[in-house]
Amino acid sequence: MNQRWPILATESRCGITEVAHAGVYVVASKDGVVAGEGDGKTLTPMRSVGKPFQLAALFDGPMAASQYDSAQITLMASSHNGEQEHVAVLAGMLAKHGIAESALLCGTHPPYRSWVERRPLTNNCSGKHIAMLVGARNLGHSVTDYPSADHPIQVEIINSIQRTLQAPGAPVGIDGCGVPTIAVSLEQLAIGYAKLAEGVTDSLACIRDSYLQAPFFIGGTDRIESHLIRIFNFVAKSGSDGVWAVAIPSLKLGISLKIMSGNENAASIVMLHILENLGILRIPADAEFKRILDWDKRDCNGNVAGHFEAHVTGGVK
Numbered sequence: 001m002n003q004r005w006p007i008l009a010t011e012s013r014c015g016i017t018e019v020a021h022a023g024v025y026v027v028a029s030k031d032g033v034v035a036g037e038g039d040g041k042t043l044t045p046m047r048s049v050g051k052p053f054q055l056a057a058l059f060d061g062p063m064a065a066s067q068y069d070s071a072q073i074t075l076m077a078s079s080h081n082g083e084q085e086h087v088a089v090l091a092g093m094l095a096k097h098g099i100a101e102s103a104l105l106c107g108t109h110p111p112y113r114s115w116v117e118r119r120p121l122t123n124n125c126s127g128k129h130i131a132m133l134v135g136a137r138n139l140g141h142s143v144t145d146y147p148s149a150d151h152p153i154q155v156e157i158i159n160s161i162q163r164t165l166q167a168p169g170a171p172v173g174i175d176g177c178g179v180p181t182i183a184v185s186l187e188q189l190a191i192g193y194a195k196l197a198e199g200v201t202d203s204l205a206c207i208r209d210s211y212l213q214a215p216f217f218i219g220g221t222d223r224i225e226s227h228l229i230r231i232f233n234f235v236a237k238s239g240s241d242g243v244w245a246v247a248i249p250s251l252k253l254g255i256s257l258k259i260m261s262g263n264e265n266a267a268s269i270v271m272l273h274i275l276e277n278l279g280i281l282r283i284p285a286d287a288e289f290k291r292i293l294d295w296d297k298r299d300c301n302g303n304v305a306g307h308f309e310a311h312v313t314g315g316v317k
Helices: 047-059 070-076 084-097 126-138 152-164 186-198 202-213 224-232 264-277 287-292
Strands: 007-013 016-029 032-037 043-045 172-174 180-185 235-239 243-248 253-259 296-298 304-310
Touching: 007 264, 007 296, 016 186, 016 264, 032 186, 047 070, 047 126, 047 152, 047 180, 047 186, 047 202, 047 235, 047 243, 070 084, 070 126, 070 202, 084 126, 126 152, 152 180, 180 186, 186 202, 186 235, 186 243, 186 253, 202 235, 224 235, 224 287, 235 264, 243 264, 253 264, 264 304
Parallel strands: none
Antiparallel strands: 007 016, 007 304, 016 032, 016 253, 043 180, 172 180, 235 243, 243 253, 296 304
8 A cells, every 4th residue: 555645535346446546634733733644744736725725815914804794705715606696796796896707817617507607707716816806906906917926916825825834935836717826735734724723813713704604605505515514513625636624613623635536526525534533423324425425436327336435544643
């Protein structure tokens, strides 16, 4: 077995393993690592799990959190489905600030509902882009190039995240929506989410509480993150290509996970098993887990052809 990236999930067919998903997870308090499997020093781009820290940087600087309600705050740190409820709130935020939708440079995603028009506001990162636009404008900076890594608003966000996660000089790249993302270790990410769980700053506490108060707006219909927050009262955030993070206020813990294959379904299943091992939930007791995620591999007629299985052994020391 690869001790750096152990197998955390498999897919079976014909009664044997067909696909294996290696990965790393870390459980941490704000003071350090308490459990995990694999090499917690492994770097991963934060992708969308970095959104609460991007927004916290803006609330610590050019934006006042008090001007926004919990749905708006959650949307600014979300990967929403682009449902009509999401679009309505985001459109209201643009109107409030006098910003045209065309100013958003995030591109588009197809909305979850077929009857919703595809537009920039249906991009699942559109709330984050609105926040960055508002922050840039509040500081008097150009808003036509706000996604650029050398734009002052992005420089401040990057510096803030590196400080919060104690990751000076962390590599910077481009996320799927065109703005910067940084790569940090799974240990740094888990400790960062423990800080979110504890709300160690006013901004992080505000974002944590908004997530807990408005879970629909972090994802939406049939999204496992929204379900976990609504039922279990902790912060759950997934990112593209198999990265996940959780903040558990009741235990003051953060959890980070990276599935190296990038399989997002496998990552979600593994995260549920980590949470079960920690005593946070019981998978068989919640029918929504079975409905929302793909636990079986199916043929073109919908018949079961194989299965997903998690292989998580670690617990809190």
